Amino acid sequence: MYAWIFNEVLPGPLWLRIILALLLVAATVFVLMEFVFPVVSEYSPLNDSTLDGS
């Protein structure tokens, strides 16, 4: 899957594809941290530090 993205989907010479791939990774991480993980953490047990869930 990743090889296919790198070889077939991304355009340009090798150096451009490396830069684009890094950008893609950075964008993915950012979206995860800003939007996805906050939603997931609703179900995480670490955050409930109160008594009786009040």
Added chain:
Amino acid sequence: MTVTAPRHAATGQRGAPPSGPPAPPSRRDSRSGGRPRRRRSVASTIIGGIGELLITLGVLGLLFVVWELWWTGIEADSERQETLEQFYSDDGLQAAPARETGGPDPADFEVCMTLEDGTEIGCADYMAEQTGWDDVMGVMYAPRLGEDWAAPIRHGVGREQIDRGGVGHYPDTQLPGELGNFAVAGHRNTYASMLGNQDALQTGDQIYVVSAGDGMFIYEVAERRVVQPNETDVLLPVPGEPDLEPETGILTLTTCHPMYSNAERLIHHAEIVDFIPLGGEAPEDIAHHEGIDQLFYTGDE
């Protein structure tokens, strides 16, 4: 692929006998013949795909841990600092009396509670009003938890309060200045981990609760407990004693226990020992905090 071909040629060359001549042909051979293009079978493509998927899931899991333990802390801590600045900005200090320079100038205050040794404790009327989403009831200082440790106190223990850095006041519990229990909750591991170090508190440590409109309530740590998450009787006016009427004021800190778990709750009870009205002399160990000198005399000027 074109990049790898010369390397193959090079190894072929190295493996060849030291006599020079045979080398060039071997290089030419490997280039002209080319590497046989092997098509991946369907099975290996599928298995490879599953492998990539599993690796991706593993990386995602690690990223989530990084986010929860680190990223949430960065966001919450910057909000905590903004909140502190806002708390000590002019808006927040409208209720503070003008202070004469040159020495402590304690303001008159209404006595809400008198301790056994005769110490008079003021009321927390200003704190009682700060119940809005953006309001800060006060700021808590505990020198044992760090020289710069300062936690804004918000009204409520929902995630919209305690995820923003600082601690939250259990709305059903009492206020400083009232007989009973002023109980707060904070995170142990995530969202700036305000109470991450709570277990460092020792009996006799001072905890200060500063209200911009009332003064400073001083508590002394008296007891440490570990309880189950449903043991809410630590929040009672007299912890653990539903039938008793409170005779003094206590502060209760609650957080997760043990670290990186929420199986239990770590509880510290502290008893009120003193009160400093606005304009009075601030205790030395928190006088260096930003904003304290706007409400109290710090001896620096």
